[in-house]
Amino acid sequence: MIDHHQRRDGCPADSVRAARHAGGRFAALVVFFLGCWAVLPAQAAVREYWIAAEKAAWNYAPSGQNRIRPEAGLGVWGETLSYTKYRYVGYADGSYAKPLPQPEWMGILGPQLRAVVGDTLKVHFLNRTDRPLSIHPHGVFYSKDNEGADGDAAGAAVPPGKAHTYTWIVDEDAGPGPADPSSIAWLYHSHVMEEEEANLGLVGTILVTRGGMAHSDSNPAPRDVDQEFTALYMIFNEEEGNEGGMKHAINGRIFGNLEGYETRIGQRVRWHIVALGNETDNHTVHWHGQTVLVRGHRTDVVEVLPASMISVDMAPRSAGDWLFHCHVDDHMMAGMSTRWYVRP
Numbered sequence: 622m623i624d625h626h627q628r629r630d631g632c633p634a635d636s637v638r639a640a641r642h643a644g645g646r647f648a649a650l651v652v653f654f655l656g657c658w659a660v661l662p663a664q665a666a667v668r669e670y671w672i673a674a675e676k677a678a679w680n681y682a683p684s685g686q687n688r689i690r691p692e693a694g695l696g697v698w699g700e701t702l703s704y705t706k707y708r709y710v711g712y713a714d715g716s717y718a719k720p721l722p723q724p725e726w727m728g729i730l731g732p733q734l735r736a737v738v739g740d741t742l743k744v745h746f747l748n749r750t751d752r753p754l755s756i757h758p759h760g761v762f763y764s765k766d767n768e769g770a771d772g773d774a775a776g777a778a779v780p781p782g783k784a785h786t787y788t789w790i791v792d793e794d795a796g797p798g799p800a801d802p803s804s805i806a807w808l809y810h811s812h813v814m815e816e817e818e819a820n821l822g823l824v825g826t827i828l829v830t831r832g833g834m835a836h837s838d839s840n841p842a843p844r845d846v847d848q849e850f851t852a853l854y855m856i857f858n859e860e861e862g863n864e865g866g867m868k869h870a871i872n873g874r875i876f877g878n879l880e881g882y883e884t885r886i887g888q889r890v891r892w893h894i895v896a897l898g899n900e901t902d903n904h905t906v907h908w909h910g911q912t913v914l915v916r917g918h919r920t921d922v923v924e925v926l927p928a929s930m931i932s933v934d935m936a937p938r939s940a941g942d943w944l945f946h947c948h949v950d951d952h953m954m955a956g957m958s959t960r961w962y963v964r965p
């Protein structure tokens with residue numbers, strides 16, 4: 622990721638909106654800069670990301686074991702564990718030479734994009750696969766050319782071997798609302814044949830921090846939390862009509878094979894829970910060992926439906942290797958379960 626900082630934040634929202642409605646790009650720029658010249662000298666960034674779509678082997682349970690209840694085994698879900706998936710892979714620059722490392726707990730998720738309200742996201746997309754794909758974001762402000770879906774705009778379906786740059790504006794309407802915590806999550810996914818492509822593995826998240834709440838200009842993460850985790854609850858359908866091919870996964874792993882959700886007592890931890898999929902993707906996400914605060918309500922279970930996004934806060938008080946799982950019986954049985962670790 623590369624950040625270019627500009628004196629642009631704090632421009633009067635009205636002038637920006639007026640400019641957008643005015644249509645012409647030149648007119649928009651003039652109004653934009655006139656608006657900005659007069660007001661607050663806050664910093665905003667253009668944050669650039671490079672993402673390639675690539676085919677990759679994916680194993681839903683690399684240990685080959687049920688790590689939650691070893692004696693129960695993997696059942697029908699263990700008959701085939703490895704499949705060819707399509708993934709969003711992050712790179713440091715336009716050479717697309719060396720994939721950026723990401724934490725183990727991210728599993729199959731694409732790179733985490735971050736922004737602060739007022740920023741612009743520039744996402745360079747290279748399609749290295751054999752089918753047309755896109756990146757369609759939720760939440761952020763985009764023109765039709767930057768929607769990554771639906772129509773003949775260049776970004777709606779990027780052919781194999783081709784590239785496209787998406788520009789997304791992270792305005793107030795993309796940021797946390799009054800009852801939200803200081804950062805929220807938006808999904809992004811491919812949207813040429815959406816229902817197939819999410820299932821292929823082309824899913825990621827955008828985290829947006831409220832204005833004034835970032836650590837620094839170069840670190841857009843919120844400063845009132847110590848750690849942020851993201852969890853995608855989604856059943857991947859690998860073999861139509863075969864229960865064993867229904868992979869009830871958290872970030873693409875089953876039966877405790879997702880590792881890395883690790884924290885310490887007293888850390889301020891934020892969880893961004895997202896879901897995608899079909900009518901069976903109604904999940905009740907449950908933490909053992911700790912309650913969470915959801916928009917002012919206390920609970921230890923949050924409900925998600927396909928394309929839901931919810932952000933919850935906790936400060937763990939009890940050390941342990943705790944379960945983190947879907948509370949729907951069938952889903953639990955099929956392996957939609959892992960652990961989160963609270964160290965003393």
Ligand SMILES: [Cu+2]
Pocket residue numbers: 854902903904905947948949952953957
């Ligand atoms: Cu579930």
